Amino acid sequence: xxxxxxxxxxQVLKTGQSMTLQCAQDMNxxxxxxxxxxxxxxxxxxxxxASEGTTDKGEVPNGYNVxxxxxxxxxxxxxxxxxxxxxxxxxxxxxxWNQPQHFGDGTRLSIL
Amino acid sequence: xENVEQHPSTLSVQEGDSAVIKCTYSDSASNYFPWYKQxxxxxxxxxIDIRSNVGEKKDQRIAVTLNKTAKHFSLHITETQPEDSAxxxxxxxxxxxxxxxxxxxxxxxxxxxP
Numbered sequence: 001x002x003x004x005x006x007x008x009x010x011q012v013l014k015t016g017q018s019m020t021l022q023c024a025q026d027m028n029x030x031x032x033x034x035x036x037x038x039x040x041x042x043x044x045x046x047x048x049x050a051s052e053g054t055t056d057k058g059e060v061p062n063g064y065n066v067x068x069x070x071x072x073x074x075x076x077x078x079x080x081x082x083x084x085x086x087x088x089x090x091x092x093x094x095x096x097w098n099q100p101q102h103f104g105d106g107t108r109l110s111i112l
Numbered sequence: 113x114e115n116v117e118q119h120p121s122t123l124s125v126q127e128g129d130s131a132v133i134k135c136t137y138s139d140s141a142s143n144y145f146p147w148y149k150q151x152x153x154x155x156x157x158x159x160i161d162i163r164s165n166v167g168e169k170k171d172q173r174i175a176v177t178l179n180k181t182a183k184h185f186s187l188h189i190t191e192t193q194p195e196d197s198a199x200x201x202x203x204x205x206x207x208x209x210x211x212x213x214x215x216x217x218x219x220x221x222x223x224x225x226p
Contacts, residue, residue: 004155031212042118042201042216043156050211058213090155094212100146101212103155 003027004104006091012110013081021076021107023091031094032074033058033101034066036087043090049074081111114139116204118217126225131192133220135202136184144205145178145185146214149198156201160187192224 007022023032030051035043035058045058049068063085065077078085088108092101115138125131137145143164148156162169162176162185169176173192178185185204189196200220206213 033212035216040121040218042116042218043203043214044216045213048211048213056211059215092155097210097212100158100161101214103148103157105153105155 004091004093004102006089006104006107008107009105010108012112013078014112015082017081017111019078019081019109021078021089021091021109023074023076023104024072025091025093025102026072027093027095027102028071029093029095029099029102030071032068033092033094034064034074034076035090035092036060036085037090037106038087046076046089083111085109086111114142114204114206114215116202116215116217118202118220120220121218122221122223124223124225125192127192127194129192131187131189131196131222131224133187133200133202133222134184135186135204135217136182137204137215138183139204139207139215140183141207142204142215145176146203147176147187148201148203150201150219151198159200189222192222194224194226197222197224 033048034046047066049055052071091104094101118135146161150156175188202217203214
């Protein structure tokens with residue numbers, strides 16, 4: 001997706017390892033979001049950042065931390081990965097209040 | 113907590129037929145309802161959205177209707193084509209749309225048979 005870049009695209013971890021998922025946007029958007037997508041459960045919000053310098057918990061924040069490094073970048077960290085965190089992770093951004101969210105193409109994470 | 117229910121989970125139609133996907137939401141403060149299309153290996157892409165001050169919105173073959181009283185909204189795709197095959201997600205804003213927080217439905221896999 002043009003504008004929202006997620007790295008890496010794929011990753012395999014062992015239980016207990018740590019990992020940081022990166023998201024960068026060049027859309028000059030204020031808000032950024034991290035979701036996880038599991039089969040049959042849609043997308044669930046993990047954390048979000050309404051603007052640079054602020055972060056808030058979403059529906060499923062346990063086991064994750066985030067950093068809004070600057071306006072462009074919003075990272076998601078797994079300190080001690082667990083098999084239950086195997087999922088596809090999506091980053092999204094939003095400009096002003098009346099604009100929709102734009103998604104990246106995801107990071108596919110497997111934890112063994 | 114806030115919840116969005118989406119039905120059906122799978123939908124198969126013949127090319128040229130119409131497809132309808134329905135969602136219900138629980139938060140009466142929700143005022144923004146987007147629909148996303150997700151193709152295999154890609155992120156969700158917005159196809160249409162509607163705000164609570166409007167009952168219906170159309171964009172070519174796609175339309176969305178909203179019934180705030182009943183707290184449900186629907187996606188209608190007419191004259192379906194094979195390239196419409198994908199997973200579709202509805203979403204509702206968590207409360208007002210100020211934070212941008214969205215609650216997603218579980219998704220509908222649409223298959224359009226040639």
